[in-house]
Amino acid sequence: MNDEFSLLHPAVQKWVYKQGWRDLRAIQKRATKPILSGKTDVVISAPTAGGKTEAVFLPACSATAGESDGFGILYISPLKALINDQYRRLESLCEMLDMKVTPWHGDSPQSKKRAARQFPEGILLITPESLEARLIRDAGWVRAAFESLKYVVIDEYHAFIGFERGHHLQSLLTRLEHLLGRQRTPIPRLALSATLGDMDGVLRFLRPDNDFPCKLIVDSEGRGALRMQVRGYIDYASSETRALNELTAPTDQRVARDLFEVLRGDSHLVFANSRGRTELYAALLSDLCEKDFLPNEFFPHHGSLSKELRGALERRLQKEKLPTTAVCTMTLELGIDIGKVNSIAQVTAPHSVASLRQRLGRSGRRGDPAILRMFIAERELTANASLSDKLRIELLQCVAMIHLLLRKWYEPADTRLFHFSTLLHQILAIIAQWGGVGADQLWSLLCRFGPFEKVTVEHFKTLLTDMGQRRLITQLSSGELVLAEQGENLVNHFSFYSVFHASQDYRIVVKEGGKTLGTLPVDSPVAQEQHIVFGGRRWKVMDIDVERKVIYVSPAAGGKPPVFHGSGMSVHERVRQEMLKLYLEGDYRVDVRGTKIDFMDDTARKLFQEGLTTFRDLKLESRRIVSNGKYVYLIPWTGDQIVNTLTMLMVRAGYTASNFAGIIEIHDASHAAVSKRLKAFVEDRRVSNTDLARLVKDKHTEKYDHLLPEGLLDEGYGAKAFDVSGTKEWLVMANRMNLLQPG
Numbered sequence: 001m002n003d004e005f006s007l008l009h010p011a012v013q014k015w016v017y018k019q020g021w022r023d024l025r026a027i028q029k030r031a032t033k034p035i036l037s038g039k040t041d042v043v044i045s046a047p048t049a050g051g052k053t054e055a056v057f058l059p060a061c062s063a064t065a066g067e068s069d070g071f072g073i074l075y076i077s078p079l080k081a082l083i084n085d086q087y088r089r090l091e092s093l094c095e096m097l098d099m100k101v102t103p104w105h106g107d108s109p110q111s112k113k114r115a116a117r118q119f120p121e122g123i124l125l126i127t128p129e130s131l132e133a134r135l136i137r138d139a140g141w142v143r144a145a146f147e148s149l150k151y152v153v154i155d156e157y158h159a160f161i162g163f164e165r166g167h168h169l170q171s172l173l174t175r176l177e178h179l180l181g182r183q184r185t186p187i188p189r190l191a192l193s194a195t196l197g198d199m200d201g202v203l204r205f206l207r208p209d210n211d212f213p214c215k216l217i218v219d220s221e222g223r224g225a226l227r228m229q230v231r232g233y234i235d236y237a238s239s240e241t242r243a244l245n246e247l248t249a250p251t252d253q254r255v256a257r258d259l260f261e262v263l264r265g266d267s268h269l270v271f272a273n274s275r276g277r278t279e280l281y282a283a284l285l286s287d288l289c290e291k292d293f294l295p296n297e298f299f300p301h302h303g304s305l306s307k308e309l310r311g312a313l314e315r316r317l318q319k320e321k322l323p324t325t326a327v328c329t330m331t332l333e334l335g336i337d338i339g340k341v342n343s344i345a346q347v348t349a350p351h352s353v354a355s356l357r358q359r360l361g362r363s364g365r366r367g368d369p370a371i372l373r374m375f376i377a378e379r380e381l382t383a384n385a386s387l388s389d390k391l392r393i394e395l396l397q398c399v400a401m402i403h404l405l406l407r408k409w410y411e412p413a414d415t416r417l418f419h420f421s422t423l424l425h426q427i428l429a430i431i432a433q434w435g436g437v438g439a440d441q442l443w444s445l446l447c448r449f450g451p452f453e454k455v456t457v458e459h460f461k462t463l464l465t466d467m468g469q470r471r472l473i474t475q476l477s478s479g480e481l482v483l484a485e486q487g488e489n490l491v492n493h494f495s496f497y498s499v500f501h502a503s504q505d506y507r508i509v510v511k512e513g514g515k516t517l518g519t520l521p522v523d524s525p526v527a528q529e530q531h532i533v534f535g536g537r538r539w540k541v542m543d544i545d546v547e548r549k550v551i552y553v554s555p556a557a558g559g560k561p562p563v564f565h566g567s568g569m570s571v572h573e574r575v576r577q578e579m580l581k582l583y584l585e586g587d588y589r590v591d592v593r594g595t596k597i598d599f600m601d602d603t604a605r606k607l608f609q610e611g612l613t614t615f616r617d618l619k620l621e622s623r624r625i626v627s628n629g630k631y632v633y634l635i636p637w638t639g640d641q642i643v644n645t646l647t648m649l650m651v652r653a654g655y656t657a658s659n660f661a662g663i664i665e666i667h668d669a670s671h672a673a674v675s676k677r678l679k680a681f682v683e684d685r686r687v688s689n690t691d692l693a694r695l696v697k698d699k700h701t702e703k704y705d706h707l708l709p710e711g712l713l714d715e716g717y718g719a720k721a722f723d724v725s726g727t728k729e730w731l732v733m734a735n736r737m738n739l740l741q742p743g
Helices: 010-018 026-037 052-064 080-097 110-118 128-137 139-145 164-180 199-206 250-263 275-291 307-319 353-360 393-406 420-434 439-448 457-469 485-492 573-585 602-617 640-652 671-683 689-693 710-721 724-736
Strands: 041-045 070-076 101-104 121-126 151-154 189-193 214-218 226-235 268-271 298-301 325-328 343-347 370-379 473-475 481-483 505-510 516-521 531-534 537-545 550-555 590-592 595-597 625-628 631-634 657-660 663-667
Touching: 010 052, 010 080, 026 041, 026 052, 026 214, 041 052, 041 199, 052 070, 052 080, 052 151, 052 189, 070 128, 070 139, 080 101, 080 121, 080 307, 101 110, 110 139, 121 128, 128 139, 128 164, 128 420, 139 164, 151 164, 164 420, 164 439, 199 214, 226 250, 226 393, 226 602, 250 268, 250 275, 250 343, 250 370, 275 298, 275 325, 298 307, 343 353, 353 393, 370 393, 370 602, 393 573, 393 590, 393 602, 420 439, 420 457, 420 473, 420 481, 420 485, 420 710, 439 457, 457 473, 457 710, 481 485, 573 602, 625 671, 631 671, 640 657, 640 663, 640 671, 640 689, 640 724, 671 724, 689 710
Parallel strands: 041 189, 041 214, 070 121, 070 151, 101 121, 151 189, 226 370, 268 325, 268 343, 298 325, 343 370, 505 550
Antiparallel strands: 473 481, 505 516, 531 537, 537 550, 590 595, 625 631, 631 663, 657 663
């Protein structure tokens, strides 16, 4: 062992010996001294199963061993299941130290909560929502129970950064330090993650507007070998014979058969992105087991399933006694211990490189190579095939993400957002916690020195005024703000403690006749007159009923719509730039120490060549606009914020414009007219992200958006969906390079 090991508590050293470890891992050695010092925040970035948990808890438990006058370590996780998992992992270590560890969330046994409430000590494992409930309902107990708190551990740190839950967590930790009087002696924050991009932003996010030092520890040992393959499929089903629901296409049966052949007999994860496709593939694979007279070993795992079903599958994976494949959505991306998984299969393109990295980290444990298989289907090319089908966009996006993954690039969090919905929630929460508070105190705690640093004084005044008009808050003669009747109703409801809600699907209904086609998650801007693709057909949006969550559509004319089973989540500009680079170079292979490695099967290679041929035939290396009859296509090869902006600019100009997988389709337009309009926009200083947001009917993407004043709602949504300044920069570049001129 080493010098760092000698610094650990003797009982911790004994536990390490009992595990049979010959030495600590590199990140565990590097984390020991800074954590024991208690004088710095620490961010640890390492792959799944890379030893991050021990890197934090070995020194943190050493520093708090023997103390019994309150909780010494506060562990915060985004998932109840992860808390339960960490509880199991920490039990043996804590037994060795005679240290209590308490899981605290909605499903935790009341007996454990009562014991912790009466005798708080050791480690508390909790979700942000449960911590919020304690602060509001029992702030006095929190002050006493955390009086001697030495560390805050944040697990799956990347799942918080840039999202409303992240701002909620930042606010909770700021409020906790304020409650404990620890503003001048901050409690060290120890953050763990497998995927982090933009490290400067990561460190700033951990503790906004504070000069407390922070140490970044990145795993330098790297991963073992990686084996991967991309399998391509051509969907030969014609539009006449194809069922309305794309999920019943024969291609899925062929993919399922191949999954069955390569996965049966071992344990794997199959990521199918959507819940519908998850259920489809689980059913197809289960049917194949039955057909071959085999016990079923394929099971679905997604958020809509009961916790009993999900838990049973997780336990089956952990035991490693029976071959088990989970067909899942994002639910198994995070670090729940599911034992040894042989490989990862990806059906359809992942929504981000960071997500792909998380998924890949579930494979290749205990010295075995990580295995990644991608199964990508593209439609057969016919005379009226869509441009995105001709360019083989889904396959290209997969290949681009693989290249970026191997270069260890991951999407940085978007830290430009306002999160007004979460700010409103925190105003109510703080007032509920303290009973009454001054507006200047709220501003200082939440905005001036808190996480909502993008919010201006004018924003804050507007929000408080509107909250007063809605009877959420009221002001006493003393000047203090207290809850009004509507605010009390919100705070007293059990659902208040979370700042997020599950994404709500819209029903797609044919306006003529009222037939319901199905449901669709809407994560990008939708305006009337736009075209959407659903069930393999193109539809024109006739009306949007925000209250009832219904989009009324009519059949739309046009060529065959694209098929792209994306998740609806935003694609980063770096991914699209990598896609362009691959076609410019005409080579998808990866370079490994000077050797080009081919990772595609014959069909995938054919699909790539078809896309490359289209790219070259349309001269897309030197232009970004192409015409086809009454349609003009704009292919900017950039991120979805700029794609959304370009689309809405054309809508604002009176055109019917839609975008699919980064390609913008403009109806009844000419190349010259589109080019002229885009050039004029560069000089137009009147257009802002907020202006474009006003064209979108439903902007309620966060939980309390419906309680925001219209102006703040527009500004917040505009910052999330659009990028006017970035679009102008792109247009200046495109004009300088003559990319918008007729070919």
